[in-house]
Amino acid sequence: MRRAAGLPALPVPLAALVVLGGVGLTGCTAGAGVRYSEDYEKHEPLRVEGYPSAGSLRVVQEVVWRIGDGEAGALASLGSSDSSAGERERAAKRWVAEYRRGAGGPVTASFCGPGDERQVVTLRFGTTGQTKVLHVRLDGPGGESGWRVRLLADEAPESPPAACP
Incomplete structure (x- = not known):
């Protein structure tokens, strides 16, 4: 099993859940929150x-x-x-x-x-x-x-x- 340096190896099913969970965070609701955060940072x-x-x-x-x-x-x-x-x-x-x-x-x-x-x-x-x-x-x-x-x-x-x- 390949892993990034310094990170523990995860079993494939758990690793897949982590990746899929990350994809879920970029949905509509999170996208609006991300835009608000980015706007907040770039405006006075x-x-x-x-x-x-x-x-x-x-x-x-x-x-x-x-x-x-x-x-x-x-x-x-x-x-x-x-x-x-x-x-x-x-x-x-x-x-x-x-x-x-x-x-x-x-x-x-x-x-x-x-x-x-x-x-x-x-x-x-x-x-x-x-x-x-x-x-x-x-x-x-x-x-x-x-x-x-x-x-x-x-x-x-x-x-x-x-x-x-």
């Missing part, structure tokens, strides 16, 4: 104010990354069911065009209110001085689709809240 940390939930923080972080990377299609996939797929795509393209430069630098996200079902989040882009108000919420029946961002193609610019309650 999001500065956070307020009290996000784990889900609202994650979706906002991903929104900023997708905008900064110019990935309108991936941004559209984070959109809530408040709009059609076409409308989400148009809004995502507009957000990327408008905020890409700012999203590539320091960004502060101010989370207003409790993050149990929905939150209003104000993004402040340090490089450009721009602001963008996001509405994030649990989507789908009983929230089963997870946290999503509202992407409306014809949404009027919104002023940030004066202060978070």
Whole structure:
């Protein structure tokens, strides 16, 4: 039986399970986790104010990354069911065009209110001085689709809240 230097020999069935187990780890769920970890390492940390939930923080972080990377299609996939797929795509393209430069630098996200079902989040882009108000919420029946961002193609610019309650 061949083995790598310094590693104990494993019987073939056990070795096969280890290899197959490794393949299983690269499935859809693990793949999403790997992408998130890689994105986290290659982007500037999001500065956070307020009290996000784990889900609202994650979706906002991903929104900023997708905008900064110019990935309108991936941004559209984070959109809530408040709009059609076409409308989400148009809004995502507009957000990327408008905020890409700012999203590539320091960004502060101010989370207003409790993050149990929905939150209003104000993004402040340090490089450009721009602001963008996001509405994030649990989507789908009983929230089963997870946290999503509202992407409306014809949404009027919104002023940030004066202060978070």
